[in-house]
Amino acid sequence: MARKTITGVLLDERAELSLTDLSRACSTSTEWVIELVHEGVLEPVGQQQTHWRFSGTSLKRARAARRLQHDLNINLAGVALALDLIDEIETMRERLRRFEINDET
Amino acid sequence: MDFKDYYKIMGVARDASQDEIKRAYRKLARKYHPDVSKEADAEALFKDLGEAYAVLKDPEKRAAYDQLGAGWKAGQDFQPPPDWDAGFEFSGGFAGADAPPYSDFFESLFGRGFTSAQRDGRQAGIHVHGEDHHAKVLIDLEDAYRGAARSISLRAPELDSTGHVSTRLRTLNVKIPKGVKQGQRIRLAGQGSPGIGKGQAGDLYLEIEFNPHSLYRVEGRDVYLELPVAPWEAALGATVKVPTPDGPVDLKIPKGTTRRRKLRLQKRGIPGEPPGDLYVELVITLPPAESDTARQLYQKMQQDLAYNPRSKLGV
Numbered sequence: 250m251a252r253k254t255i256t257g258v259l260l261d262e263r264a265e266l267s268l269t270d271l272s273r274a275c276s277t278s279t280e281w282v283i284e285l286v287h288e289g290v291l292e293p294v295g296q297q298q299t300h301w302r303f304s305g306t307s308l309k310r311a312r313a314a315r316r317l318q319h320d321l322n323i324n325l326a327g328v329a330l331a332l333d334l335i336d337e338i339e340t341m342r343e344r345l346r347r348f349e350i351n352d353e354t
Numbered sequence: 355m356d357f358k359d360y361y362k363i364m365g366v367a368r369d370a371s372q373d374e375i376k377r378a379y380r381k382l383a384r385k386y387h388p389d390v391s392k393e394a395d396a397e398a399l400f401k402d403l404g405e406a407y408a409v410l411k412d413p414e415k416r417a418a419y420d421q422l423g424a425g426w427k428a429g430q431d432f433q434p435p436p437d438w439d440a441g442f443e444f445s446g447g448f449a450g451a452d453a454p455p456y457s458d459f460f461e462s463l464f465g466r467g468f469t470s471a472q473r474d475g476r477q478a479g480i481h482v483h484g485e486d487h488h489a490k491v492l493i494d495l496e497d498a499y500r501g502a503a504r505s506i507s508l509r510a511p512e513l514d515s516t517g518h519v520s521t522r523l524r525t526l527n528v529k530i531p532k533g534v535k536q537g538q539r540i541r542l543a544g545q546g547s548p549g550i551g552k553g554q555a556g557d558l559y560l561e562i563e564f565n566p567h568s569l570y571r572v573e574g575r576d577v578y579l580e581l582p583v584a585p586w587e588a589a590l591g592a593t594v595k596v597p598t599p600d601g602p603v604d605l606k607i608p609k610g611t612t613r614r615r616k617l618r619l620q621k622r623g624i625p626g627e628p629p630g631d632l633y634v635e636l637v638i639t640l641p642p643a644e645s646d647t648a649r650q651l652y653q654k655m656q657q658d659l660a661y662n663p664r665s666k667l668g669v
Binding site for chain 1: 380383384387388389390400404483485486488503526527528529531534537538539540541542543545556557558559560573
């Protein structure tokens with residue numbers, strides 16, 4: 250049987266997901282996502298909640314937050330701290346790589 | 355089926371207290387959590403750990419597991435003895451909908467009945483939005499350069515007319531756009547679980563993951579290649595053919611290259627805004643001294659070049 254090829258939306262740094270989209274994608278409530286925003290873990294575009302738009306990066310972060318909270322039994326402030334530290338390590342690894350490149354060329 | 359030593363996985367003694375088990379779990383969970391750990395097999399280790407903890411934290415399951423005896427070794431072929439669980443009662447329902455499936459070993463002991471109870475939403479007047487699904491899709495690096503179509507098989511749980519859960523194999527043809535990065539997601543609207551009542555179907559999110567490549571290493575949109583070069587190419591300079599995921603190119607090796615170094619080929623990484631770069635790491639390799647000619651050439655270099663690679667070591 251010939252199947253039709255479906256095309257999806259590539260989620261990147263542009264903000265395209267609504268609050269409802271994001272909470273559904275994390276199998277969680279909108280309240281939980283709102284808490285993440287208040288905690289500074291997610292930074293949506295748009296002033297009012299009804300107009301919030303989240304990026305693909307937010308989706309990745311929110312799902313990581315969900316897993317950390319569930320698996321390690323830590324509260325949202327702890328999750329926020331862990332995610333910031335993970336990001337910082339990633340940035341430092343990136344800089345280290347660039348530094349090594351400049352050193353050798 | 356392989357026997358799993360849950361005590362060994364958790365690094366605790368067989369007579370460890372429930373408190374010790376909990377502490378060991380917390381500590382290892384932080385270490386191997388796939389969102390935290392950079393270790394390649396973190397995901398597998400974390401899954402094993404979760405399974406071990408699911409058994410050892412529960413006194414009933416732990417007692418049943420202990421009854422199998424201490425004679426088993428991890429990886430040993432295992433079949434549960436008949437009636438091994440007689441006299442034990444398990445209280446189920448600990449796995450959430452998102453929880454990873456446990457191993458065959460676990461399921462042979464404790465059954466499949468522990469996976470989450472299905473909601474029965476087929477009552478009149480209820481409209482529920484279908485659940486979103488998440489899946490990983492493996493592509494080759496070349497697919498990210500050119501775009502591709504991938505056929506993806508998904509196992510989706512389905513509620514049949516009698517209310518039983520069965521898994522249905524579903525195949526989708528999905529377009530992978532050019533320029534995708536590792537970890538990026540594609541959202542396919544309406545391809546998740548069907549809704550209940552007038553509820554809309556959920557969405558399917560595909561996470562892009564690259565197959566390991568024999569030549570290239572990928573970081574973000576940047577691509578790395580190790581390129582072996584002969585000593586004379588490095589010393590005298592040369593133009594050599596270099597593979598790239600987009601097809602071979604000619605690369606100029608600068609003369610006077612004496613050790614490992616990286617060259618950057620701008621915009622030859624994964625396409626995008628901005629495109630990534632391709633880094634070619636030059637690795638000087640030596641011809642083997644297996645023939646008389648080769649040995650004579652090395653001896654001539656030894657006599658004529660007065661080269662001491664350790665001159666900076668102070669010896």
